[in-house]
Amino acid sequence: MTSGPTRPTGSTDSTGPGGSGVPDVTLDDVRDAARRLAGAAHRTPVLRSRTLDTRTGTRAFLKCENFQRAGAFKFRGAYHALSRLTPEQLARGVVAHSSGNHAQALALAARERGTRAVIVMPADAPRSKRDATAGYGAEIVAYDRYTEDRAALSARIAQERGLTLIPPYDHPHVIAGQGTAALELLEETGPLDVLLVPVGGGGLMAGCATAATALAPGIRMIGVEPEAGDDTRRSLAAGHRVAVPVPRTIADGQAVETPGELTFAINRRLVDSVVLVTDDEIRAAMAFAFERLKIVVEPSGASALAALLAGRPEPLPGPAPARIGVIVSGGNIGPDRFRELLP
Amino acid sequence: MTSGPTRPTGSTDSTGPGGSGVPDVTLDDVRDAARRLAGAAHRTPVLRSRTLDTRTGTRAFLKCENFQRAGAFKFRGAYHALSRLTPEQLARGVVAHSSGNHAQALALAARERGTRAVIVMPADAPRSKRDATAGYGAEIVAYDRYTEDRAALSARIAQERGLTLIPPYDHPHVIAGQGTAALELLEETGPLDVLLVPVGGGGLMAGCATAATALAPGIRMIGVEPEAGDDTRRSLAAGHRVAVPVPRTIADGQAVETPGELTFAINRRLVDSVVLVTDDEIRAAMAFAFERLKIVVEPSGASALAALLAGRPEPLPGPAPARIGVIVSGGNIGPDRFRELLP
Numbered sequence: 001m002t003s004g005p006t007r008p009t010g011s012t013d014s015t016g017p018g019g020s021g022v023p024d025v026t027l028d029d030v031r032d033a034a035r036r037l038a039g040a041a042h043r044t045p046v047l048r049s050r051t052l053d054t055r056t057g058t059r060a061f062l063k064c065e066n067f068q069r070a071g072a073f074k075f076r077g078a079y080h081a082l083s084r085l086t087p088e089q090l091a092r093g094v095v096a097h098s099s100g101n102h103a104q105a106l107a108l109a110a111r112e113r114g115t116r117a118v119i120v121m122p123a124d125a126p127r128s129k130r131d132a133t134a135g136y137g138a139e140i141v142a143y144d145r146y147t148e149d150r151a152a153l154s155a156r157i158a159q160e161r162g163l164t165l166i167p168p169y170d171h172p173h174v175i176a177g178q179g180t181a182a183l184e185l186l187e188e189t190g191p192l193d194v195l196l197v198p199v200g201g202g203g204l205m206a207g208c209a210t211a212a213t214a215l216a217p218g219i220r221m222i223g224v225e226p227e228a229g230d231d232t233r234r235s236l237a238a239g240h241r242v243a244v245p246v247p248r249t250i251a252d253g254q255a256v257e258t259p260g261e262l263t264f265a266i267n268r269r270l271v272d273s274v275v276l277v278t279d280d281e282i283r284a285a286m287a288f289a290f291e292r293l294k295i296v297v298e299p300s301g302a303s304a305l306a307a308l309l310a311g312r313p314e315p316l317p318g319p320a321p322a323r324i325g326v327i328v329s330g331g332n333i334g335p336d337r338f339r340e341l342l343p
Numbered sequence: 344m345t346s347g348p349t350r351p352t353g354s355t356d357s358t359g360p361g362g363s364g365v366p367d368v369t370l371d372d373v374r375d376a377a378r379r380l381a382g383a384a385h386r387t388p389v390l391r392s393r394t395l396d397t398r399t400g401t402r403a404f405l406k407c408e409n410f411q412r413a414g415a416f417k418f419r420g421a422y423h424a425l426s427r428l429t430p431e432q433l434a435r436g437v438v439a440h441s442s443g444n445h446a447q448a449l450a451l452a453a454r455e456r457g458t459r460a461v462i463v464m465p466a467d468a469p470r471s472k473r474d475a476t477a478g479y480g481a482e483i484v485a486y487d488r489y490t491e492d493r494a495a496l497s498a499r500i501a502q503e504r505g506l507t508l509i510p511p512y513d514h515p516h517v518i519a520g521q522g523t524a525a526l527e528l529l530e531e532t533g534p535l536d537v538l539l540v541p542v543g544g545g546g547l548m549a550g551c552a553t554a555a556t557a558l559a560p561g562i563r564m565i566g567v568e569p570e571a572g573d574d575t576r577r578s579l580a581a582g583h584r585v586a587v588p589v590p591r592t593i594a595d596g597q598a599v600e601t602p603g604e605l606t607f608a609i610n611r612r613l614v615d616s617v618v619l620v621t622d623d624e625i626r627a628a629m630a631f632a633f634e635r636l637k638i639v640v641e642p643s644g645a646s647a648l649a650a651l652l653a654g655r656p657e658p659l660p661g662p663a664p665a666r667i668g669v670i671v672s673g674g675n676i677g678p679d680r681f682r683e684l685l686p
């Protein structure tokens with residue numbers, strides 16, 4: 001494996017791509033995150049399946065972040081962000097708004113780091129997600145999705161209580177943490193031709209692209225979005241961040257209206273393309289994962305696998321099957337919801 | 344890890360335990376099987392779960408044979424048995440009677456070794472299992488469960504066509520193959536205090552106990568049977584093989600009426616105890632595996648995990664949590680059946 005970075009490394013305070021003024025994230029930042037995560041995050045397994053290889057005509061390597069602590073890759077970024085706080089910040093605590101995997105991840109990471117998390121959640125969030133978040137010891141502040149602005153609410157809580165806001169994706173430490181998934185994958189597999197990564201806010205992709213393009217310069221970084229939430233694909237085409245209507249998709253973790261500022265600046269530079277999958281293709285991938293891989297994957301977590309199974313991207317030309325990495329990003333779905341969704 | 348065997352090694356032709364006249368199986372046999380399986384069988388991952396550790400007060404290591412090829416540990420024994428056939432035997436083909444995981448495993452192993460398998464299956468076997476077995480290229484011979492003797496039928500087919508019969512558990516090469524699961528587990532974890540192994544016909548246990556007691560002399564080997572299929576527990580208590588009525592349990596892979604002759608001779612010597620689990624405990628373990636571990640486990644495959652979750656065996660005394668290995672033995676269950684079974 002090529003191990004040297006192909007572009008200058010620097011701290012997260014350096015000015016980023018295109019002179020945008022936003023901080024950059026480098027392979028060194030991802031490596032530093034990996035050191036901080038050692039012993040705290042799981043080094044998740046990479047699964048192979050001959051059935052999958054045969055069906056897709058590829059050699060596929062599935063990085064199973066559904067086995068990550070708190071059930072998704074989000075723990076990497078949340079824990080890493082907390083590990084970079086000052087003792088004073090850590091003593092005061094953190095706040096985030098999320099009804100999904102970032103909430104659970106931050107709650108668990110806060111407990112592990114000996115601090116407290118306040119999670120701003122919609123009052124009508126699923127009980128299972130509230131229970132899981134509360135179960136990790138977080139304080140939940142409910143808000144009304146129809147009348148209150150969650151960003152303003154969490155900013156106010158941060159201000160009033162002196163808490164540090166930990167955003168779900170648009171933060172260099174969060175991005176560097178997520179990138180450790182690709183770092184581990186490439187350490188285990190060696191060079192890959194393609195890496196398929198689910199894209200919501202773009203933090204996982206930004207981190208993975210940072211690590212993967214530095215470690216394997218020829219790699220094609222391909223993002224996967226649900227058809228209804230194609231904000232990053234549209235933004236890349238437009239050359240600037242655009243917003244889409246509130247996405248209606250089963251892939252709730254990817255139901256994002258516009259890319260993050262920092263994540264988009266990175267992805268614009270490092271991502272080759274974004275492909276789309278339908279909800280039915282996601283359901284089929286969840287069923288395949290259950291029946292053939294014996295793993296539980298939530299809809300957002302299955303989108304990159306769905307793209308591979310649907311033949312998107314098209315097979316690479318060449319004598320040998322392409323070596324394709326696939327991030328299976330999360331598995332937080334209860335049996336009841338799973339039953340509803342499966343084809 | 345202690346790596347030296349604690350008892351004389353020998354070939355599988357040596358006279359076995361207690362002068363029974365049945366062939367013995369040794370650590371060397373398991374190691375030889377591991378060499379033959381390298382590159383053919385998956386080296387399955389060992390999963391950890393802090394939730395599981397916290398709930399059970401142990402340090403648990405789950406050897407996930409649900410990720411094995413054809414979805415269960417059975418591939419190890421079937422492939423190893425085929426690898427020991429002569430070229431002439433291999434050219435003629437093999438036969439087995441099974442409606443479960445041994446059928447699929449042998450069908451796949453036969454395809455891999457370039458030969459053909461005939462599988463004798465009840466005419467009313469689930470279509471999914473027939474399809475999977477046929478999908479691996481096996482010839483299926485249906486019989487009437489109510490009027491025909493499957494053992495006699497497969498023996499007749501073997502004789503008439505010159506095929507080699509590959510039994511599901513009561514064979515030294517099958518046992519040695521299954522033992523590679525424990526060999527891999529202990530290589531990865533180092534010494535364990537306890538190893539929990541599902542017991543049906545006893546082949547997985549006999550192989551695992553052979554490897555584990557030689558590698559880690561202080562280890563306690565604990566078998567797990569469904570309450571309704573406690574033939575090995577009763578046989579160990581009686582000191583000889585006894586039969587139970589046809590077991591009614593969701594753990595179809597463990598619905599065995601009496602232990603194998605060779606497996607019992609080995610297990611009698613090496614197994615410390617057998618604990619029982621109810622079908623409801625198995626269902627709860629399947630749900631835990633789905634929700635917390637994100638893995639799909641069939642009922643028989645979940646029985647050892649069920650025992651751990653149910654506090655059986657009782658916690659070992661001592662200052663540190665016991666290090667407990669758990670064989671998660673298979674994951675062949677469709678989504679529909681899974682929905683029916685889940686609590």
